[in-house]
Amino acid sequence: MGVSFLSTFPSLLPIARDSSLTTPRYPSRAVSISCNKIEIDVSDEGGLHRREVLKCFGATIGLELIGSSPSLVGIANAADLIQQRQRSEFLSNIKGTLNTAIKGNPDIIPSILTMALNDALTYDKATKSGGPNGSIRFSSEISRPENKGLSAALNLIEEAKKEIDSYSKGGPISFADLIQYAAESAVKATFLASAIRKCGGNEEKGNILYNAYGSNGQWGLFDRQFGRTDAEDPDPEGRVPIWEKASVKEMKDKFSAVGFGPRQLAVMSAFLGPDQNATEALLATDPDVAPWVQKYQRSRETVSQTDYEVDLITTLTKLSTLGQKINYEAYTYPVKRIDITKLKL
Template identity: 75%
Template structure:
């Protein structure tokens, strides 16, 4: 599992016996080992160790060479989350981050070439996730919708083209993955994230009169890109090996608002989340919102998000949608935070020339 925090000494295991911060005393050195706490404060403990040899050589000179470059980089990349991390943990984080960035590039390219598939991609992610059953702890965003017997169900009509697109993207992703093939469970949810971002950017472009460059800049300045951090951490879902049980997903285009409310309630959501997820409930968002607006519990939220989408930043709408999608994409899943990592070539410190 990904560790949380940084200890510089962990980056050079063979030098653990050396003391990193010597004092001006020629016989001994006061070592302050500092740990970053969850609140960001620093806690230090002091020990005394002899570090000067026969020739008065201070081992701090060695650590200066290594620590100045490596130590600060690791501290900067650890973030405020944590308590302790080894070099291996940070390597794994970087591996996952780079892989995820490449995945997003591949998915964005695929979606830009097929913008008409954005609605079915969103519904695909929703339908894969809402099979979750709290009583049995089964279902959820586990990739089961990829099976033909589940994909052919009435509620999944029209989603096969989206699955075919993701099949092709998966082949490309797996070809450059160094840590094994991506799961369909991850692929489907990150495709929904990419499609959602594409709708946000498209909205910004419309507000700029169709100018793509200005629209993209508008989203980068006022948009919600920074809100996706928690979603991106939930990377490492496992695929199920069988379809989920039937009868757990409504036929959204024919469902009443009460049936939608009941389904969302069953997975821990309310009218607010139902309203913000309207774009996931079928190809015609306007028609879905018009239906939802007939319910007194949902109406206030429908109007709230409609007003928000008229603003430059769409803050309320985008943040609530990202929050809801993040929760939806993790229902019942045990995230493997070591997924897609791989061994790296070991560096023998004894061979380094200092």
């Protein structure tokens, strides 16, 4: 008998944070002033220490001169690294907020997953409209039949957004980003809970097992897709099935419309309504989907769950960017300008 992805919500425990950096947009060139690693935080309101300045004096000079010397690509790289650090730290804090919220509401995980899926599957390839743009937050969309029961998940997102916006230095986070990152946190929480169960409920051993054998590192590409823009209006009706009432054909047709096949349909079974076991039983009746359902059920019974976890992360990453143009400078903010003539070295 297959092991359900969402079988024991009450045992969910805190999940480890992670972060990733994006790749600099500027090519490397030889310049007289450059810095490969920035160890100072020029946005720190507490001021700078002499030792910190000495560690990366070239970057300090570059940040002071960048306005008048835009051709210095090496300096642009230094500024770019600062933006990456800003985004990475902000994303880490977001995950901490979401982790805490989900830990306190483990029963809401299925709704969070379905909400992320339904927000994304409004994407229409023909018109290049819809997708994971946060439109599900509108009352006229969240109240549609396919979104029945998702209001509690949206409430959690709204409360998390208030907290996140209160500490954001680069402007409010978009619902589009927050909904997809809530799904990531929910998935991680479930995998961690599974690892803890396999260790007889021992939290410490479960964390070690998950970090040692899990696929936490596979989230790198997902984390880089940070900077979605919110829709200004609800997406058109009729684009998302009512999952618990849909036939396998209807599910296959919807997934096919956004470029997914039976493999992706099977791996996303936990997102298709409130009861994963019922969904998988239905999917197993289809000869195209059944082999994948069985493959992932077997994978979930292993210690590492590698096949299932990697395919799930890969599919969710693609789903979370359908039709979206990512702003890789989102949530960054101007750094404090430094008057080097006043530094006491």
